[in-house]
Amino acid sequence: MKRYKVFNFDFDGRAEILNQEIPDTWEQSVRANWLENKQKIQEGLISEFGSINCFQKIKDFSEIGSDQPSLIAFHNNFMKQVSYAYSFGSYYPALTGACSLGERILNHLVLRLRDYFKDTAEYQKVYRKKSFDNWDLAINTLEAWDILLPEAAEQFRELKDIRNKSIHFNPEVDLNYKDSALQAILQIKKIIKIQFSGFGTQPWYIDGTKGACFVRKSFEDNPFVKEIVLPNCYKVGHLHKLERERNGWRVFDEHEYADIEITDDQFRELIENPTKYDASNNLIE
Template sequence: MRKTIDVLNKDLADYIDCLAELCDQGHRRFRVLPFFNFDTRVEILDIDIVDQWEEQVKQLHLRNRDNLLTDLKTEYGTIDFDQKVQNFKDIGAAPISIIAQYNLFERQIRSSFVSCNYYPALTGACALGERILNHLIFDLKEYFKKSPHYKKIYRKKSFDNWDFMLSVLTDWNVLLADVVHNFNELKLIRNRSIHFSLATYATLRDDALSAVRLISMITGSQFGGFGTQPWFIEGTKGAPFIKKEYEKVPFVRFYYLSQSFFVGFRHSLEFNEYFRPSQIDFNDYGDGQITDQEFCKRFNEIDQSEVARRPQRSQ
């Protein structure tokens, strides 16, 4: 009997392992779901009107800008508003990240900075960096029981030594190179800010801004919803998919596969009133394997008449 996706119980603890045993698994890839946190409103403030624009385009941009400024006044208050707008511009767009708990903390950190509460923003960004490092180690440690680091960590509750944590995660090949660099930069800010230093008073805003930017780059790169990360299939249009070779990589498996749909190239998504997606797909794509490049080509070039749809209810 062929093992197809429609017979699997999604509540099984080993559900992801079961997906790898499907008869058509070679034709399927994990699609990362659109639960992303992002805020790109700042881009409206960064665009200058060009004389060559049509008048209606200029007016639309001005309305969008005025609406955004009104929203910012409502969100952050009118006291020191010009400085708050500058702060909003300086931290840039919020990263596109798949981890809800980090997104929540990061919104609070960014809000503190925009509101001119620089010390909470500074310490919050440093604390979130340390929390992420701890999470990565404790979430992934069971995949690395044969690692020489395992005996040093398996009974621990938490760590505050960033050099040790970065060393462990680097040896486990968990962190991207740019993320390691940004963690080291954030570590320097954390060490001179959290530990007593009179210099903090003079550099408070600059350090807070650097810390907020660094934590945004860390979450946006290591936990990004799409981009140039090595685990994403290159070139898929409008949707991020995980490369087949990365399905067994511990970091990708733990953080990405658990919130992805295992789909064929003819699948579609349906969203409910709360924007929660469900997959519509065919149960069996046949035997064999296709490459990531072939999956990308088929997904990009699919005729919409061949896409899986929910059957229409009879009237």
């Protein structure tokens, strides 16, 4: 009866708050609250990045937007460093960092998941290698294995073009490295949102569950889900409870659920109406 629920993810929504327009038509108390939140974030960023050129740093931090809730994987720490480099004004390191991170993600996915595909033609092209600098080989392989979602593969190819223009010697980079850095960062953020989101419409999540994502039963053995998604999940029933702790959430789920199989639609119904059913999935009159 249980399903895997996403609990571990990374999220920074400060830029979204900074970019929020506060119209005069809002209620005064609401406007005051938003303005106070913005001021606190700005003060925090000045403390974090330093006071020199602080307004440009705040502008740059806002420019790259908020991070979407992202599964804890092999990109989170480096993505933060890339974003911080851009916010600090180190645009060329941010540019090269974003491009390198894209290549690193592709490498991680191929190396981590290739043993699941030993019977494929693509495996013969990648099984001996310890790293990949040929983006087309990595993208095409992951696409053939149905690891990358189609839109993620498309975004990787666009990032590859930015990478080739920026990393290979090109005098034009001296003139537009800030714009290229912003473009690369936004591009890799799209990839993370599409492929690594902890909350979204990815095919491995049950549609329509409120407040969190649960993994579809049919995807539990999917290589990407098994290696990347499930390590960030707890397996819970519809009567589980959460308690906020200092370092995250604590899960309570000591109910003795019936040992029966239910569909994802039935599980969603249990989540939406937990008081209508007992732990054995019996309707409570």
